[in-house]
Amino acid sequence: MLSTSQRTEIKKGAHKAVFEQEKLYQIIDESLVAHVAIQEAQGPVVIPMLAWRVGDFVYIHGANNSRLLRRLRQAVQTCLTFTLFDGWVLARSAFNHSAHYRSAVVFGQFEVIEDNLEKDQLLNHFVEQIAPGRTQDIRLSNPKELMATTVLRMPLHEASVKISNKDVGDDPADLDVPAWAGFIPYRTVVGPLKATAGLHASIPAPDYSAAYGERWEK
Amino acid sequence: MLSTSQRTEIKKGAHKAVFEQEKLYQIIDESLVAHVAIQEAQGPVVIPMLAWRVGDFVYIHGANNSRLLRRLRQAVQTCLTFTLFDGWVLARSAFNHSAHYRSAVVFGQFEVIEDNLEKDQLLNHFVEQIAPGRTQDIRLSNPKELMATTVLRMPLHEASVKISNKDVGDDPADLDVPAWAGFIPYRTVVGPLKATAGLHASIPAPDYSAAYGERWEK
Numbered sequence: 001m002l003s004t005s006q007r008t009e010i011k012k013g014a015h016k017a018v019f020e021q022e023k024l025y026q027i028i029d030e031s032l033v034a035h036v037a038i039q040e041a042q043g044p045v046v047i048p049m050l051a052w053r054v055g056d057f058v059y060i061h062g063a064n065n066s067r068l069l070r071r072l073r074q075a076v077q078t079c080l081t082f083t084l085f086d087g088w089v090l091a092r093s094a095f096n097h098s099a100h101y102r103s104a105v106v107f108g109q110f111e112v113i114e115d116n117l118e119k120d121q122l123l124n125h126f127v128e129q130i131a132p133g134r135t136q137d138i139r140l141s142n143p144k145e146l147m148a149t150t151v152l153r154m155p156l157h158e159a160s161v162k163i164s165n166k167d168v169g170d171d172p173a174d175l176d177v178p179a180w181a182g183f184i185p186y187r188t189v190v191g192p193l194k195a196t197a198g199l200h201a202s203i204p205a206p207d208y209s210a211a212y213g214e215r216w217e218k
Numbered sequence: 219m220l221s222t223s224q225r226t227e228i229k230k231g232a233h234k235a236v237f238e239q240e241k242l243y244q245i246i247d248e249s250l251v252a253h254v255a256i257q258e259a260q261g262p263v264v265i266p267m268l269a270w271r272v273g274d275f276v277y278i279h280g281a282n283n284s285r286l287l288r289r290l291r292q293a294v295q296t297c298l299t300f301t302l303f304d305g306w307v308l309a310r311s312a313f314n315h316s317a318h319y320r321s322a323v324v325f326g327q328f329e330v331i332e333d334n335l336e337k338d339q340l341l342n343h344f345v346e347q348i349a350p351g352r353t354q355d356i357r358l359s360n361p362k363e364l365m366a367t368t369v370l371r372m373p374l375h376e377a378s379v380k381i382s383n384k385d386v387g388d389d390p391a392d393l394d395v396p397a398w399a400g401f402i403p404y405r406t407v408v409g410p411l412k413a414t415a416g417l418h419a420s421i422p423a424p425d426y427s428a429a430y431g432e433r434w435e436k
Contacts, residue, residue: 045255091356092357093358135312177356181416185412
């Protein structure tokens with residue numbers, strides 16, 4: 001179960017709050033894009049970052065000279081938000097229109113992964129998450145590449161999860177309005193693979209579909 | 219063309235920077251989800267919000283008693299980030315793996331829309347953007363509903379756009395690595411409509427596909 005702090009307590013739409021750690025993990029694993037905030041002198045800045053999870057930590061990476069990563073290395077308080085948009089709920093009144101979504105808001109401070117071997121394992125874990133089995137085939141990172149890469153991690157201890165998946169919620173007085181009502185679903189489709197132009201003809205297309213479940217385009 | 223300020227100048231990956239206003243508009247219109255930041259005493263907070271564009275302004279809305287909207291009403295400096303994830307670029311080395319994405323980062327302060335008629339028009343514009351023609355069918359908002367709703371707008375004057383869509387970029391020394399290389403595309407599929415359980419059988423399904431172009435599932 002996720003702990004509740006003052007900033008993770010969901011005040012609006014409290015009925016949408018979900019306290020299962022498994023739901024948090026699913027949202028992060030399906031999204032893999034975090035919106036990360038830092039506070040600058042002029043105001044907050046939100047940057048999209050690739051983010052992956054191993055156990056109860058979320059990881060981001062980038063070049064050492066990235067402005068964002070240099071700030072996050074200083075263990076400043078930050079917030080990572082993951083959002084999956086699932087569709088529009090069309091009610092019979094304008095006011096009751098809404099959306100289906102799943103979101104996770106994670107608070108904390110990043111820690112630097114200093115050890116090159118640990119960085120290598122974490123980055124390979126990320127590649128495996130995107131493309132299972134791939135680290136058997138590719139040229140793995142060399143010490144120079146690992147030295148040039150910053151990897152940061154944050155514990156998943158302070159987080160709030162919201163899942164909005166309710167059916168149309170019209171006011172009783174509007175049920176006779178002669179308007180269509182229902183749901184416009186959104187879903188993400190992944191694949192099929194597109195080989196790069198210079199690929200040698202003897203190299204077969206791998207099967208990475210296991211990472212994507214129903215999202216994979218057959 | 220978008221203006222460039224100190225905070226919109228893209229330092230990392232400057233070759234991905236795009237200065238056409240039309241690209242900014244496309245990213246906002248296709249995304250409709252903004253990650254909005256506010257600065258709290260403990261650190262920044264990032265919340266996903268529905269956001270739509272009319273001309274050179276971006277709008278958000280919510281209940282008057284929303285904590286986020288109450289803060290944003292105070293004309294604090296904020297940042298809205300829109301991100302569309304387009305897929306994974308699989309290189310022959312771990313280090314050269316990357317992603318395709320389109321993102322827009324907008325800075326500024328929100329202004330409150332005070333006038334109920336203007337709020338009504340803006341909210342109806344949002345419904346029309348999701349479901350063309352729909353405001354002809356539904357029960358439009360009444361004064362009580364409009365009074366309970368906060369609508370905020372921000373000018374699209376200070377923004378940075380990044381588009382990453384390059385082919386695999388392997389080091390020349392890695393071109394003989396016998397690994398598959400290429401692209402795993404992601405795309406969003408919208409539809410088909412799902413009627414709510416209580417819908418009267420005499421009401422036909424509308425055609426909202428014009429709002430979604432190639433994303434619409436036929």
